[in-house]
Amino acid sequence: xxxxxxxxxxxxxxxxxxxxxxxxxxxxxxxxxxxxxxxxxxxxxxxxxxxxxxxxxxxxxxxxxxxxxxxxxxxxxxxxxxxxxxxxxxxxxxxxxxxxxxxxxxxxxxxxxxxxxxxxxxxxxxxxxxxxxxxxxxxxxxxxxxxxxxxxxxxxxxxxxxxxxxxxxxxxxxxxxxxxxxxxxxxxxxxxxxxxxxxxxxxxxxxxxxxx
Numbered sequence: 372x373x374x375x376x377x378x379x380x381x382x383x384x385x386x387x388x389x390x391x392x393x394x395x396x397x398x399x400x401x402x403x404x405x406x407x408x409x410x411x412x413x414x415x416x417x418x419x420x421x422x423x424x425x426x427x428x429x430x431x432x433x434x435x436x437x438x439x440x441x442x443x444x445x446x447x448x449x450x451x452x453x454x455x456x457x458x459x460x461x462x463x464x465x466x467x468x469x470x471x472x473x474x475x476x477x478x479x480x481x482x483x484x485x486x487x488x489x490x491x492x493x494x495x496x497x498x499x500x501x502x503x504x505x506x507x508x509x510x511x512x513x514x515x516x517x518x519x520x521x522x523x524x525x526x527x528x529x530x531x532x533x534x535x536x537x538x539x540x541x542x543x544x545x546x547x548x549x550x551x552x553x554x555x556x557x558x559x560x561x562x563x564x565x566x567x568x569x570x571x572x573x574x575x576x577x578x579x580x581x582x583x
Contacts, residue, residue, distance in 0.1 A: 387429075390419070390421060390425065390429065391429055392443075393419040393420060393421065394415065394416075394419040394421060394425075394426055394429055394430065394436070395436075395439055395440050395443050396418075396419070397415050397416075397417075397418030397419035398410070398415045398418075398419075398436050398437070398439075398440050399440045399443075399444060399490055400418060401414050401415050401418060402437060402440060402490055402493045403489040403490055403493065406493055406496065406497070407433070407437060407493050407494075407496070407497040407500075407504070408497070408500075410433065412426050412427070412433060412436075415436070434501065434503045434504055434507075437490075437493070437494060437497075437504065437507070438507045440490055441487065441490055441491065441494055441507065441511065444483075444486045444487035444490050444491075445483055445486075445487050445511070447482070447483075447486055453514060454483070454514065454518065455517075455518050455521065459478075459479055459482065460479060460518075462475060463475035463476050463478075463479060463522070464521070464522065464525050467529060468529070469526055469529050469530040469533060469534075469580055470576050470580060472522075472525070472526055472529070473526070473572060473575040473576050473579060473580070474572035474575075474576070476522065476545070476549065476571075476572075476575060477568045477569075477571035477572035477575060478568055478572075480549045480554065480568070480571060481554075481564050481565075481567055481568040481571070483551075484551050484554035484555070485564050487551065488551050488554050488555045488558075489555075491511070491551045492551070492552075492555060494507060494508050494511070495508055495552075515546060515549070516542070516546055519542040519543070519545040519546040519549075520538070520542040522542070522545055523538045523539075523541035523542035523545060524538055526541060526579065527541060530579075530580060532581075533580045533581050533582055534579065534580065534581075535578070535579055535580065535581055536579065541579055544578055544579060545575070545579075548571065548574060548575060548578065549571070554567060557570070
């Protein structure tokens with residue numbers, strides 16, 4: 372009897388999660404193609420294969436939908452929490468070798484921005500036009516800053532005398548060199564994502580450690 376009661380609930384939750392993922396993927400494509408102002412919920416609904424009211428029921432409005440798209444793109448997961456909860460981010464934090472840690476940071480930046488750079492640009496460009504979108508953009512920056520400080524602390528703990536800077540300068544350097552705008556610029560100048568990763572790893576190691 373309990374199974375008969377619980378099964379529909381589990382099925383509904385699974386169907387809701389799949390619907391949410393389809394809406395987010397369709398929304399990402401529409402936002403990237405048309406920008407925030409040009410994106411229409413009707414087009415997103417068509418892309419997701421759902422009715423327009425389903426989009427509103429799931430995300431309330433276009434602003435919260437954009438925020439959901441950004442979160443999904445940053446983490447690479449449908450239900451994700453924060454970037455620093457992901458296994459691939461924790462891997463760089465736990466890496467015992469400081470140079471290897473910096474190269475894992477470069478790998479992670481390439482992975483994140485390969486998914487998220489375009490929609491982050493939509494978010495950045497729209498932020499001056501709407502206070503709620505501006506808050507989302509500020510939250511993205513605040514989370515990046517927090518992760519940079521956390522990474523800097525672990526890097527200095529293992530780098531010892533090889534560290535070029537103190538924790539504050541290390542965090543600021545990490546934040547500056549892993550900006551999404553820099554990824555977009557490098558790709559626009561002809562670097563492949565793989566070359567971006569190698570370049571960023573080399574720059575981080577040379578900037579933050581002595582002795583290579």
